Amino acid sequence: MPRVPSSSRITIEDVAKRAGLSTATVSRVMNQTGPVSKESVRRVQLAVSELHYKPNLAAKQLASQKNNMLGLLLDEISGDFFPPMLRGMETGAREAGYDLLIATMRGGSYAVGPHNTDGILVFDTSLDEAQLRKLDAESFPMVLLYRPPPRGLQIPYVAFENKDGARAMTDHLIEQCGYQRIAFLRGPSDNQDSYWRERGYRESLEAHGIAFHSDLLATGDFDDEIAYKVVRQWVGEGLTVDAIFAGDDESAIGTILALRDAGLRVPEDIAVVGFDDSPSSRHLTPPLTTVRAPIEQTGFEAVKQLISLIEKGAAQPEILLPTEIIIRESCGYKARRLP
Amino acid sequence: MPRVPSSSRITIEDVAKRAGLSTATVSRVMNQTGPVSKESVRRVQLAVSELHYKPNLAAKQLASQKNNMLGLLLDEISGDFFPPMLRGMETGAREAGYDLLIATMRGGSYAVGPHNTDGILVFDTSLDEAQLRKLDAESFPMVLLYRPPPRGLQIPYVAFENKDGARAMTDHLIEQCGYQRIAFLRGPSDNQDSYWRERGYRESLEAHGIAFHSDLLATGDFDDEIAYKVVRQWVGEGLTVDAIFAGDDESAIGTILALRDAGLRVPEDIAVVGFDDSPSSRHLTPPLTTVRAPIEQTGFEAVKQLISLIEKGAAQPEILLPTEIIIRESCGYKARRLP
DNA sequence: TCATGGGCTGTAAACGTTTACAGCCCAACG
DNA sequence: CGTTGGGCTGTAAACGTTTACAGCCCATGA
Numbered sequence: 001m002p003r004v005p006s007s008s009r010i011t012i013e014d015v016a017k018r019a020g021l022s023t024a025t026v027s028r029v030m031n032q033t034g035p036v037s038k039e040s041v042r043r044v045q046l047a048v049s050e051l052h053y054k055p056n057l058a059a060k061q062l063a064s065q066k067n068n069m070l071g072l073l074l075d076e077i078s079g080d081f082f083p084p085m086l087r088g089m090e091t092g093a094r095e096a097g098y099d100l101l102i103a104t105m106r107g108g109s110y111a112v113g114p115h116n117t118d119g120i121l122v123f124d125t126s127l128d129e130a131q132l133r134k135l136d137a138e139s140f141p142m143v144l145l146y147r148p149p150p151r152g153l154q155i156p157y158v159a160f161e162n163k164d165g166a167r168a169m170t171d172h173l174i175e176q177c178g179y180q181r182i183a184f185l186r187g188p189s190d191n192q193d194s195y196w197r198e199r200g201y202r203e204s205l206e207a208h209g210i211a212f213h214s215d216l217l218a219t220g221d222f223d224d225e226i227a228y229k230v231v232r233q234w235v236g237e238g239l240t241v242d243a244i245f246a247g248d249d250e251s252a253i254g255t256i257l258a259l260r261d262a263g264l265r266v267p268e269d270i271a272v273v274g275f276d277d278s279p280s281s282r283h284l285t286p287p288l289t290t291v292r293a294p295i296e297q298t299g300f301e302a303v304k305q306l307i308s309l310i311e312k313g314a315a316q317p318e319i320l321l322p323t324e325i326i327i328r329e330s331c332g333y334k335a336r337r338l339p
Numbered sequence: 340m341p342r343v344p345s346s347s348r349i350t351i352e353d354v355a356k357r358a359g360l361s362t363a364t365v366s367r368v369m370n371q372t373g374p375v376s377k378e379s380v381r382r383v384q385l386a387v388s389e390l391h392y393k394p395n396l397a398a399k400q401l402a403s404q405k406n407n408m409l410g411l412l413l414d415e416i417s418g419d420f421f422p423p424m425l426r427g428m429e430t431g432a433r434e435a436g437y438d439l440l441i442a443t444m445r446g447g448s449y450a451v452g453p454h455n456t457d458g459i460l461v462f463d464t465s466l467d468e469a470q471l472r473k474l475d476a477e478s479f480p481m482v483l484l485y486r487p488p489p490r491g492l493q494i495p496y497v498a499f500e501n502k503d504g505a506r507a508m509t510d511h512l513i514e515q516c517g518y519q520r521i522a523f524l525r526g527p528s529d530n531q532d533s534y535w536r537e538r539g540y541r542e543s544l545e546a547h548g549i550a551f552h553s554d555l556l557a558t559g560d561f562d563d564e565i566a567y568k569v570v571r572q573w574v575g576e577g578l579t580v581d582a583i584f585a586g587d588d589e590s591a592i593g594t595i596l597a598l599r600d601a602g603l604r605v606p607e608d609i610a611v612v613g614f615d616d617s618p619s620s621r622h623l624t625p626p627l628t629t630v631r632a633p634i635e636q637t638g639f640e641a642v643k644q645l646i647s648l649i650e651k652g653a654a655q656p657e658i659l660l661p662t663e664i665i666i667r668e669s670c671g672y673k674a675r676r677l678p
Numbered sequence: 679t680c681a682t683g684g685g686c687t688g689t690a691a692a693c694g695t696t697t698a699c700a701g702c703c704c705a706a707c708g
Numbered sequence: 709c710g711t712t713g714g715g716c717t718g719t720a721a722a723c724g725t726t727t728a729c730a731g732c733c734c735a736t737g738a
Contacts, residue, residue, distance in 0.1 A: 011725085058455075
């Protein structure tokens with residue numbers, strides 16, 4: 001099998017020769033920089049398409065001192081959020097002429113940084129505070145996703161309205177569905193999302209003059225099995241409740257299962273709602289009422305801010321995208337109206 | 340806000356100076372190419388870590404005529420298969436020192452090609468035959484995922500054992516569960532996966548001496564809503580059947596819903612099985628018996644083959660990874676044994 | 679007529695690596 | 709002692725762009 005150089009053999013020089021111009025002019029046409037006569041533009045374009053010329057990226061990057069490359073740092077590729085988030089980023093990057101490099105943590109270090117990207121998107125806790133500080137000290141462009149910067153650092157971040165979403169959902173449970181005793185299943189204690197969702201829940205309670213009971217609060221850890229155990233225990237203890245607000249859809253799944261295994265009907269005996277609107281939530285029995293987070297827009301906004309930071313040197317310090325509550329059947333609202 | 344060059348300022352020259360050696364030697368140490376004395380290695384390593392030197396990727400690529408970059412082409416970022424597939428690819432690429440560039444089709448062309456990558460992974464039908472032929476003519480390294488090359492082209496491809504999986508599942512339905520009348524819901528007519536799954540289904544029938552009835556075959560199109568309609572119609576026509584083998588999990592979801600809405604119990608009245616083992620399949624009611632496709636390994640294998648093609652000039656023409664059948668409750672097998 | 683200046687173009691020096699080539703030193707060998 | 713050769717090192721020429729700078733041409737105005 002013959003070996004052929006993998007990189008395209010046609011260079012800007014070939015184009016220049018064919019068009020009867022210099023490489024400088026060809027470059028100016030390609031990048032729309034500097035003044036070029038119409039005739040030259042035409043000839044360059046012709047030569048380019050005849051030769052199928054594609055500029056060599058590496059040379060371009062080296063000469064222009066710009067990578068046109070964004071890095072995405074995360075510790076693992078998985079989860080329902082990933083495809084939409086990446087889709088949003090890809091769209092944003094592409095529109096601005098950037099490429100996206102994905103790097104997962106391995107061996108304690110990432111394969112992206114100032115040497116091969118113009119800036120990075122830091123997903124959640126994929127970078128610890130020390131690393132963040134170090135990059136910030138070099139004033140390397142970064143934007144954080146789903147988590148605010150550590151104290152003292154001015155790094156833009158984008159996330160969504162966890163608190164408002166949880167509050168709206170709790171409002172719905174109280175106002176539309178008429179529930180009073182509403183339990184909340186929070187996530188891991190160091191989780192920002194969990195913190196704000198709980199805040200939203202409490203604020204709604206307070207706004208409606210409903211006292212907060214700490215025995216209606218437990219940790220489901222954003223995990224279906226842990227949530228299952230917690231709920232089974234609640235039921236075993238004879239806890240009475242109108243509804244359970246699970247901090248995320250995972251724990252809502254565990255909750256529904258636990259209730260059903262305990263012989264309770266959802267939503268007739270106890271209503272259940274979740275948070276995230278993960279793909280499986282609409283196929284649950286009953287279909288889950290939940291809060292939809294604008295994951296895709298979140299990714300899109302993040303690259304938009306990052307590019308602004310790279311090109312203009314500034315970005316909005318904080319962007320919180322609005323959530324939307326999705327009413328299906330597990331909250332008992334529709335069921336109550338239809339009959 | 341001060342602008343700072345985004346690319347790392349420390350060059351190989353700085354390292355060389357600090358180590359009291361030439362750039363050539365530093366390069367040799369960095370890339371483990373050519374003979375270098377222990378003492379020099381030590382000094383270079385010291386200088387590198389003191390200066391936090393990271394080689395500029397663009398310069399490296401330009402000089403070495405190697406991009407160390409793989410492209411992944413797909414028409415859309417979505418679906419349950421995506422995260423595991425990407426995870427597999429990322430692992431494989433990283434192990435071999437390559438980076439991964441993701442490109443979705445937009446405006447009829449992709450942002451990756453010979454000018455910025457050493458080879459590409461072509462997902463399913465993201466590239467049409469003409470484009471494939473063109474790249475093949477330039478002998479640009481490619482590997483195909485989930486679909487064989489068009490007639491006459493020698494492009495390696497990796498997929499999984501659709502036929503064997505479907506056959507094993509049908510065997511299970513017949514042998515373990517004791518069903519005889521088994522319907523099959525196929526996917527889109529031009530879909531390779533669908534074609535082989537149907538083949539597996541038919542082969543199993545034949546091997547067990549069960550006649551194939553064309554009225555037990557319909558098109559669910561790998562879509563839950565279409566499957567829903569088809570199954571409702573079947574039920575309306577009074578079709579009697581022991582089990583329905585849905586061509587994928589999506590259509591299995593539609594099938595279960597249709598059956599339930601028609602007042603039929605799954606699996607007591609009619610068993611249902613799917614294909615893919617998508618994340619939501621285990622949370623369905625009842626949990627879905629299905630075939631697990633080794634998506635992650637598939638991604639891993641694909642980059643392995645691609646890299647072999649790039650570096651050694653050859654790869655295995657066809658790799659079919661084995662599937663595994665996952666028995667849960669929708670097939671009625673466990674339910675039958677437990678009581 | 680000549681000076682001015684704007685539009686367009688070309689020359690050539692970067693950019694930060696890799697690597698062919700040549701050269702040095704020293705041990706081993708005749 | 710002179711030659712050989714292997715291990716190690718340095719010099720400098722690529723790699724394919726961008727872009728500062730200089731220069732040309734020609735229309736314009738004095």
